[in-house]
Amino acid sequence: MPAKSKWERLADHLRSQIESGELAPGDKLPSTTELCQQHSVSAITVRQAIFKLRTEGLIEGVQGVGVFVAER
Template sequence: MPAKPKWEQLADHLRNQIESGELAPGAKLPSTSQLTKEHGVSAIVVRQAIFKLRTEGLIEGVQGVGVFVVEH
């Protein structure tokens, strides 16, 4: 079985943090530049992971402010 793409691995990591409560509802996610440094990936990888989580309804972006965990 081939390894998951990096964006999918990052999405899984962030999803696990959200589901475990490490990133609580209303919490702001680290910036794209922080995530690129922490995970050793490109900004495109981070954007793809964020897009995936947004389509799952786990996070939402606020223009000019950041990306936040959605309150359910």
């Protein structure tokens, strides 16, 4: 089985924080810049992970405000 890409690992990490309740519905995710620094990845990597979680319905973006954990 091939190793997971950086964006998949980041998505898995954020997903586990959401599922464990560490990030609760309505919580704002760190900014792209903060996630880049915390996980030593590029902005593209963060955007891919965010896109994946958005398609799963776990998070939602608010234009000009940020990305938030979706209500269940």
